[in-house]
Amino acid sequence: MDNIKVKNSNLELNPNLSTDCVIFGFDFEKLNILLIDRGIGAESNDSNRLALPGNLIYDNENLEMAASRVLNELTELKDIYLEQVGAFGDPDRISKESDQEWLKSIRAKPEARVITVAYYSLVKMDDYAPHASSFAKSADWYAVNDIKLLAFDHYEILQAALRKLKEKIRIQPLGFNLLPEKFTLGQLHKLYEAILDKSLDKRNFRRKILKLDILTNLDEKQVGVPHKPSQFFMFNEVNYKKLSETGFDNFGF
Amino acid sequence: MDNIKVKNSNLELNPNLSTDCVIFGFDFEKLNILLIDRGIGAESNDSNRLALPGNLIYDNENLEMAASRVLNELTELKDIYLEQVGAFGDPDRISKESDQEWLKSIRAKPEARVITVAYYSLVKMDDYAPHASSFAKSADWYAVNDIKLLAFDHYEILQAALRKLKEKIRIQPLGFNLLPEKFTLGQLHKLYEAILDKSLDKRNFRRKILKLDILTNLDEKQVGVPHKPSQFFMFNEVNYKKLSETGFDNFGF
DNA sequence: CCAAAAGTGTTGAAGTTACACCCATGC
DNA sequence: GCATGGGTGTAACTTCAACACTTTTGG
Numbered sequence: 001m002d003n004i005k006v007k008n009s010n011l012e013l014n015p016n017l018s019t020d021c022v023i024f025g026f027d028f029e030k031l032n033i034l035l036i037d038r039g040i041g042a043e044s045n046d047s048n049r050l051a052l053p054g055n056l057i058y059d060n061e062n063l064e065m066a067a068s069r070v071l072n073e074l075t076e077l078k079d080i081y082l083e084q085v086g087a088f089g090d091p092d093r094i095s096k097e098s099d100q101e102w103l104k105s106i107r108a109k110p111e112a113r114v115i116t117v118a119y120y121s122l123v124k125m126d127d128y129a130p131h132a133s134s135f136a137k138s139a140d141w142y143a144v145n146d147i148k149l150l151a152f153d154h155y156e157i158l159q160a161a162l163r164k165l166k167e168k169i170r171i172q173p174l175g176f177n178l179l180p181e182k183f184t185l186g187q188l189h190k191l192y193e194a195i196l197d198k199s200l201d202k203r204n205f206r207r208k209i210l211k212l213d214i215l216t217n218l219d220e221k222q223v224g225v226p227h228k229p230s231q232f233f234m235f236n237e238v239n240y241k242k243l244s245e246t247g248f249d250n251f252g253f
Numbered sequence: 254m255d256n257i258k259v260k261n262s263n264l265e266l267n268p269n270l271s272t273d274c275v276i277f278g279f280d281f282e283k284l285n286i287l288l289i290d291r292g293i294g295a296e297s298n299d300s301n302r303l304a305l306p307g308n309l310i311y312d313n314e315n316l317e318m319a320a321s322r323v324l325n326e327l328t329e330l331k332d333i334y335l336e337q338v339g340a341f342g343d344p345d346r347i348s349k350e351s352d353q354e355w356l357k358s359i360r361a362k363p364e365a366r367v368i369t370v371a372y373y374s375l376v377k378m379d380d381y382a383p384h385a386s387s388f389a390k391s392a393d394w395y396a397v398n399d400i401k402l403l404a405f406d407h408y409e410i411l412q413a414a415l416r417k418l419k420e421k422i423r424i425q426p427l428g429f430n431l432l433p434e435k436f437t438l439g440q441l442h443k444l445y446e447a448i449l450d451k452s453l454d455k456r457n458f459r460r461k462i463l464k465l466d467i468l469t470n471l472d473e474k475q476v477g478v479p480h481k482p483s484q485f486f487m488f489n490e491v492n493y494k495k496l497s498e499t500g501f502d503n504f505g506f
Numbered sequence: 507c508c509a510a511a512a513g514t515g516t517t518g519a520a521g522t523t524a525c526a527c528c529c530a531t532g533c
Numbered sequence: 534g535c536a537t538g539g540g541t542g543t544a545a546c547t548t549c550a551a552c553a554c555t556t557t558t559g560g
Contacts, residue, residue: 016269017342017368059366063342087340087370089270089316113312115270117340117368167420170502186511203514204550227510228557249502439538456541457523480537481530512556522547529539 013056015112019066020054020154022085022118022161023075025125025141026178028187031194032125032141033158034074038102038151039138048098051151052158053139054116056107067119074139075128081177082119083168085161089115093153102151120161122177169195171247173214176235182218184230185209208251214240266309268365272319273307273407275338275371275414276328278378278394279431281440284447285378285394286411287327291355291404292391301351304404305411306392307369309360320372327392328381334430335372336421338414342368346406355404373414375430422448424500426467429488435471437483438462461504467493 023034035050053074057066064082071080094103094114103110125141144162149155168174174195175188189205209215215233222229276287288303306327310319317335324333347356347367356363378394397415402408421427427448428441442458462468468486475482 014269014366016267017366057342060344062344063340063368084339086337087316087368089310089370091313091315113267113270115316115340115368115370117342184512201551202512203552206513208549222512222558224559225511225557226559228512230512437539454524455539456525459540461522475531475539477532478530478538479532481539483539508560510558512558514555515552517551518549519551520547520549523545525543526541528541531537531539533535 011059013108014059015056015107015109016114017057018054018114018116019057019063019070020052020116020118020157021067021071021074021082022052022120022158023071024120024122024144024161024165024178026191026194027125027141028190029194031144033144033147034123034139035142035147035150036074037138037140048149048151050142050147050149052118052154056114063117064119067117067121071121075123077123077128080121080123082121083164085118085120085157085164087115087117088153088157089113090153096152099152116157118157118161120164122174124178124180126180165195166197170251171249173212173235173240173243176237176240181234182220182232183234184222184232185215186230188233212239212243212248214243264312266361267312268309268360268362269367270310271307271367271369272310272316272323273305273369273371273410274320274324274327274335275305275373275411276324277373277375277397277414277418277431279444279447280378280394281443282447284397286397286400287376287392288395288400288403289327290391290393301402301404303395303400303402305371305407309367310370316370317372320370320374324374328376330376330381333374333376335374336417338371338373338410338417340368340370341406341410342366343406349405352405369410371410371414373417375427377431377433379433418448419450423504424502426465426488426493426496429490429493434487435473435485436487437475437485438468439483441486465492465496465501467496 021034025032025034034053036053038049038051053070055066055070055073057063061069063084067082068078068080071082072078091113093116094100100110144158147155147158150158169192175183175191178191179187185206188209189200189202192205192209193199214236216236218232218234220232222232274287278285278287287306289306291302291304306323308319308323308326310316314322316337320335321331321333324335325331344366346369347353353363397411400408400411403411422445428436428444431444432440438459441462442453442455445458445462446452467489469489471485471487473485475485
């Protein structure tokens with residue numbers, strides 16, 4: 001973060017503008033989200049300690065750059081896929097007592113009215129190990145389905161991001177940013193089920209995804225698995241990008 | 254506007270937060286948008302004089318309320334359908350010279366960094382006649398397709414709103430907020446064509462829209478038209494709302 | 507030999523597209 | 534009687550949903 005401070009040393013954090021990131025990852029089983037633990041007193045219940053990573057915005061930064069900076073501070077990843085979820089600005093969104101307490105410890109004007117612009121991002125979970133940063137005692141992956149409560153209005157933001165993700169998967173290919181370079185159709189299948197939050201017929205899924213013509217069969221098999229080994233695939237980046245731009249009608253069942 | 258000033262007299266307009274409204278209307282022929290004319294010197298070209306209605310946000314207002322207030326000041330309409338388009342916050346979005354000139358005449362801190370949260374709304378064009386307001390010398394309807402340039406980043410916002418509207422029409426019923434209570438299938442057909450910006454087969458359109466089960470045939474005909482008079486329909490509000498919530502897959506051709 | 511996930515086709519139903527003519531009215 | 538938009542059905546094609554068994558491997 002030091003280099004960023006230097007880069008912005010002549011500019012102020014705007015006390016009214018923040019960004020929050022909903023960072024999704026996939027562990028081949030379920031959808032996960034990267035949250036920071038505010039580490040406030042043990043009297044707070046567990047869920048309430050968790051928050052989306054986010055921070056105030058510098059006056060010379062555009063919104064996506066700010067989200068990208070937050071994400072980079074936390075994960076050291078760059079060039080991450082980001083999609084705007086929207087702006088959240090209820091006047092009382094930060095006025096809960098436990099939230100105010102925390103803000104007092106990290107912000108110059110903790111009581112200022114703040115609207116936040118949320119982004120969601122998709123990352124490969126094993127590209128890095130979460131670690132603490134300037135604004136987080138600790139950061140970790142949590143199963144999305146286990147999250148029932150978050151700080152501020154972050155739970156609402158998470159739900160909005162999930163809604164966007166579900167919309168996206170119906171009209172554009174998805175997986176490039178979440179899966180490793182090589183993956184099996186079974187893994188891609190599980191990813192789609194995790195995002196859509198319902199089970200999909202295996203044969204129909206395979207037929208449909210293969211028809212999109214975005215996958216290349218690597219003629220390489222899993223080894224060491226206690227069942228019939230699966231073929232590995234990778235995305236055909238050209239076709240994937242083309243299809244991302246044009247979109248399609250209604251993937252899903 | 255006076256009552257609003259009073260209501261907010263103890264609170265400040267936040268110099269960093271604004272809202273802009275993309276207000277769509279339908280005249281049975283094409284899609285229109287309500288724009289304000291900034292009325293700056295004749296040396297500016299025509300398009301550059303036009304802007305989306307918008308204003309700074311009070312610190313006690315939530316975002317949708319602020320958009321609703323702007324819309325109400327301009328049109329005196331209440332309870333208008335609003336959908337968030339997103340946040341727009343490039344640091345240089347208001348720094349064009351002609352834009353700065355205008356801001357100096359209406360804002361206390363014209364150079365402050367402002368992010369705007371845009372909403373689009375759908376209104377029945379004949380529910381009111383546009384008129385001037387505190388922040389607009391004049392307001393008028395313009396054909397969306399004629400707009401090639403707007404103040405600030407408003408053209409970009411308009412395009413984003415159009416994109417959202419096109420997405421929406423594919424998965425939810427649309428027309429309730431744009432058409433008068435009674436309308437013909439031909440008018441609804443034209444509305445869909447105007448929004449999707451392409452022509453749709455008449456028979457297929459009728460079959461598909463009727464199958465949605467959101468229309469009630471009023472058993473009443475047009476009079477005075479120089480062709481076979483059309484049946485009037487109205488929306489079945491219960492079914493319309495139900496379908497708005499559940500959505501459907503891919504209307505359109 | 508058992509457990510586990512991979513891989514593979516068919517059928518009936520539903521939905522989509524394309525297309526052309528007659529009708530009721532005002533002028 | 535002519536111009537204008539209203540109103541209607543069908544056939545070919547494509548897509549979708551549902552469904553069960555064999556294969557390959559590790560242990």
